[in-house]
Amino acid sequence: MAATVLTSLSTSPLVLHPSCAPSVPEPTTKTWKEALSGSYSSSTSGNWSWDASDQSVPSTPSPPLSNDHNKNFLLSSHGDDVSEDVTESAHFMFEDPIPRKRKNSMKVMFKCLWKNCEKVLSTSSGIQRHIRTLHLGRNSDSDYSDGEEDFYYSEIEVNMDSLTEGLSSLTPTSPTTACPPPIFPPPLTEVPHSEHIRMNGSQSHPPTLLSQSAPSTLCHIRTDHAYQATAPVSIPVCPELAGIANGNGIGPGTGSGNGIMCVLMLSHLLLPRKPRGEAKKCRKVYGMEKRDMWCTACRWKKACQRFID
DNA sequence: ACTGCCGGGCT
DNA sequence: AGCCCGGCAGT
Ligand SMILES: [Zn+2]
Numbered sequence: 001m002a003a004t005v006l007t008s009l010s011t012s013p014l015v016l017h018p019s020c021a022p023s024v025p026e027p028t029t030k031t032w033k034e035a036l037s038g039s040y041s042s043s044t045s046g047n048w049s050w051d052a053s054d055q056s057v058p059s060t061p062s063p064p065l066s067n068d069h070n071k072n073f074l075l076s077s078h079g080d081d082v083s084e085d086v087t088e089s090a091h092f093m094f095e096d097p098i099p100r101k102r103k104n105s106m107k108v109m110f111k112c113l114w115k116n117c118e119k120v121l122s123t124s125s126g127i128q129r130h131i132r133t134l135h136l137g138r139n140s141d142s143d144y145s146d147g148e149e150d151f152y153y154s155e156i157e158v159n160m161d162s163l164t165e166g167l168s169s170l171t172p173t174s175p176t177t178a179c180p181p182p183i184f185p186p187p188l189t190e191v192p193h194s195e196h197i198r199m200n201g202s203q204s205h206p207p208t209l210l211s212q213s214a215p216s217t218l219c220h221i222r223t224d225h226a227y228q229a230t231a232p233v234s235i236p237v238c239p240e241l242a243g244i245a246n247g248n249g250i251g252p253g254t255g256s257g258n259g260i261m262c263v264l265m266l267s268h269l270l271l272p273r274k275p276r277g278e279a280k281k282c283r284k285v286y287g288m289e290k291r292d293m294w295c296t297a298c299r300w301k302k303a304c305q306r307f308i309d
Numbered sequence: 310a311c312t313g314c315c316g317g318g319c320t
Numbered sequence: 321a322g323c324c325c326g327g328c329a330g331t
Pocket of ligand 1: 305
């Protein structure tokens with residue numbers, strides 16, 4: 001699978017704007033099921049509700065700390081809308097059922113960024129309600145806010161697409177990207193797969209570990225399947241990105257005041273899908289019947305230890 | 310359909 | 321830690 005991740009951050013309160021809304025098909029089944037598992041409890045009623053079984057939910061709003069995963073800072077948007085200005089879309093989070101235009105390849109989840117809270121919900125209103133009731137301590141039934149709430153959640157967009165169109169958006173002529181994706185030097189770190197993540201926060205302190213500067217362009221980049229181009233391809237780079245791309249854009253310190261921090265990883269540069277070795281493994285050698293002859297790894301569905309590639 | 314095994318859950 | 325399995329990607 002291919003993936004691209006780009007990060008950016010800003011102190012801008014409102015990062016999410018409607019046009020950014022990626023292609024989201026429909027409540028999907030699995031990816032988020034996994035994400036959710038463990039954090040929700042089935043309620044007797046049929047509606048979506050997650051119980052408040054969290055251990056520590058501070059009543060005093062404090063900025064969420066998400067120091068642990070950088071992915072929360074990843075920022076992206078769909079290429080088509082980069083041109084839009086981000087700074088003023090105050091209506092962003094309310095009730096727009098994510099536009100579902102693209103195929104069934106995208107999944108969007110909303111993750112609570114509050115401390116010690118891992119809630120992931122499928123709708124923005126859901127996560128807002130969650131935050132409102134659990135973290136902000138409001139109990140109002142009214143779905144509408146007074147407009148002054150501090151929601152901290154991130155919209156997580158998982159791209160399931162085969163990314164075949166990825167190349168098209170990588171080509172110089174592509175109309176979709178205002179900001180041509182720079183090539184990131186062969187990364188040495190592992191990278192979460194194909195997800196695009198966007199930050200949300202209504203005030204000025206979204207967790208940030210990069211530069212704090214003006215919100216700006218959102219970029220969206222995709223790659224193609226991870227197995228074809230192994231050689232790096234040169235693509236024109238927009239100035240803003242060039243800075244970070246050159247100097248190992250990751251991490252604090254490099255945020256030398258660029259408008260944005262984008263880090264892109266072209267997955268096929270780093271993890272060429274594992275080719276699946278030739279060697280026959282216990283399972284095949286002994287067969288299901290003689291399962292007890294398998295090496296333990298095979299029995300546990302782990303990488304075989306007996307017949308190594 | 311089968312195989313290999315990652316990721317994650319349970320004990 | 322050991323053990324199991326869902327699910328996915330490659331064949
Ligand atoms: Zn084995």
